[in-house]
Amino acid sequence: MEFINNIFVNIAALARFIFTWIVTRLGLPEALVDIAMVAVYWLGIVVACVLIALFYVIWERKLAGYIQRRPGPNRLGPNGWLQTIADAIKLVMKEDIVPDKADKPIHLLAALLAFVPPMLALAAIPFGEGMVALDLELGIVYIVAVTTCASLPVLMAGYASNNKYALVGGMRVVNQAISYEVPQCFAILSVVMVAGTFNMLDIISYQQEHIWLVCLQPVAFVVYIIAAIAECNRAPFDLPEGESELTAGVYTEYSGMRYALFYLAEYCNMFVASGVATTLFLGGFSGPFLPGWVWFLLKTFVIMSFFIWTRWTLPRVRADHVLAFCWKMLVPLMLLNVLVTGIVVYMV
Amino acid sequence: MLHTLAFLVLAGLTAIFGLGTLFLPNMIHAFLSFIGCLLSVAGVFFSLQADYLGAVQIIVYAGSVAVLIVLALLMINRRQGDMSHTNKWAHKWVGGALASLLVGGALGSTILYTHFTGWPLMGTTADIQPVVYADLADKLLNEHMVAFELMAVLLLAALVAAVAVARGHQAGNGKE
Numbered sequence: 001m002e003f004i005n006n007i008f009v010n011i012a013a014l015a016r017f018i019f020t021w022i023v024t025r026l027g028l029p030e031a032l033v034d035i036a037m038v039a040v041y042w043l044g045i046v047v048a049c050v051l052i053a054l055f056y057v058i059w060e061r062k063l064a065g066y067i068q069r070r071p072g073p074n075r076l077g078p079n080g081w082l083q084t085i086a087d088a089i090k091l092v093m094k095e096d097i098v099p100d101k102a103d104k105p106i107h108l109l110a111a112l113l114a115f116v117p118p119m120l121a122l123a124a125i126p127f128g129e130g131m132v133a134l135d136l137e138l139g140i141v142y143i144v145a146v147t148t149c150a151s152l153p154v155l156m157a158g159y160a161s162n163n164k165y166a167l168v169g170g171m172r173v174v175n176q177a178i179s180y181e182v183p184q185c186f187a188i189l190s191v192v193m194v195a196g197t198f199n200m201l202d203i204i205s206y207q208q209e210h211i212w213l214v215c216l217q218p219v220a221f222v223v224y225i226i227a228a229i230a231e232c233n234r235a236p237f238d239l240p241e242g243e244s245e246l247t248a249g250v251y252t253e254y255s256g257m258r259y260a261l262f263y264l265a266e267y268c269n270m271f272v273a274s275g276v277a278t279t280l281f282l283g284g285f286s287g288p289f290l291p292g293w294v295w296f297l298l299k300t301f302v303i304m305s306f307f308i309w310t311r312w313t314l315p316r317v318r319a320d321h322v323l324a325f326c327w328k329m330l331v332p333l334m335l336l337n338v339l340v341t342g343i344v345v346y347m348v
Numbered sequence: 349m350l351h352t353l354a355f356l357v358l359a360g361l362t363a364i365f366g367l368g369t370l371f372l373p374n375m376i377h378a379f380l381s382f383i384g385c386l387l388s389v390a391g392v393f394f395s396l397q398a399d400y401l402g403a404v405q406i407i408v409y410a411g412s413v414a415v416l417i418v419l420a421l422l423m424i425n426r427r428q429g430d431m432s433h434t435n436k437w438a439h440k441w442v443g444g445a446l447a448s449l450l451v452g453g454a455l456g457s458t459i460l461y462t463h464f465t466g467w468p469l470m471g472t473t474a475d476i477q478p479v480v481y482a483d484l485a486d487k488l489l490n491e492h493m494v495a496f497e498l499m500a501v502l503l504l505a506a507l508v509a510a511v512a513v514a515r516g517h518q519a520g521n522g523k524e
Binding site: 031035103106136137138141142144145146148149151152155156159167171174175177178181198 | 350374376377380383387399400402403404406407410411412414415417418421422481
């Protein structure tokens, strides 16, 4: 049990041991070990990102099938579970089409950069006991800062495509991301006020000592989830893509591998949002019997499934309603929540 | 050693992106270069162990420049994306020279009067005092409470003014 719990920690320790051995044998400076370990961590995060995206793409299609009473993909592999791998191979082998009048360097750069913010954010999320690549004192502030930048590559894509639909889609992304960031930050602030720390591990240990913060901050949890859906541009807030009005929105002029990168980034952004929600509100990796990282994956699985469920159940919201809901409902609600939390924290 | 290298790389990037902001002919390219510049400055903050400053730099500046881009796209009729058509101030040489002289003078004198002891972080990182964030909150909300509140009121006034301008415009359109 203990071994399975620490399996990834042990792998990291083994890698460090091997690097130290090589470095001391060759008489190189010690700092190289740390650099090599950073590379190992990044490799782990990239592999995790790809596996997570592959799994959730097929799970989304399966779950959508169950919700709509149809089988979903069911041909390739056992009950269709290998479908995403075939799709990924197809996307990689497709021709890389760039519009003639596009802003070519930015068109490429946008696809490459889309993947960077979720990867940077994943580094600071604790996957299990001792399984956090970047244990910052200001963990949650760092994550907020990094995820803020997630709208920039999409705006770049919208501009660089030189296409009306793409440009409108790109502007909608910024519109939505900047607005929903405000209630999201207030939701995070409420949690930080109760736990009294910005550090992700300390927030988890607070919950281990007391109670899951979803019990103390239910309103903040609901608002966080809503804002996370809007930030990830998922239905019912998928206006940037809005296929009934904008063809495919920002992704209109993207195909093949470049489209695949955006697709991957979308699922990684969702995973980051559910990982943060798990850590802040649902006790993170703590839980009985099973190893910590299994608990983390299970909790994120529940939240991801909720995201998918809303996408296949709710219709798209009108553009002005999206913003009105944010500024007239969520922001005042969260301000009130912060006020009440402040008073209660002060009195207790 | 490593920290100095990181600082030099980040400082170089900041300078390159800053020059890009000034000299790129395409407005959007200039904006993107500006974001690169701001992110590099955040990187400098991180490399100097000022995590809070770095995070705030990203949230407040780099993240919000996106709004600036959207506004620029909405308001400016960019023909070939060339700024010489839209920037009416680009040819005011005297004013520009005066402004850059003032800013350059202020920065230069600050640099001259600072006593540098060596490259940043040439020594160990251990002698940097870790910031206690509770102290920061205490400074902002206790010691400098009045200034903090005044700033908040100023921002609120700006917000109300923006709403009033937008509303008035809309109402005017309605009457016509």
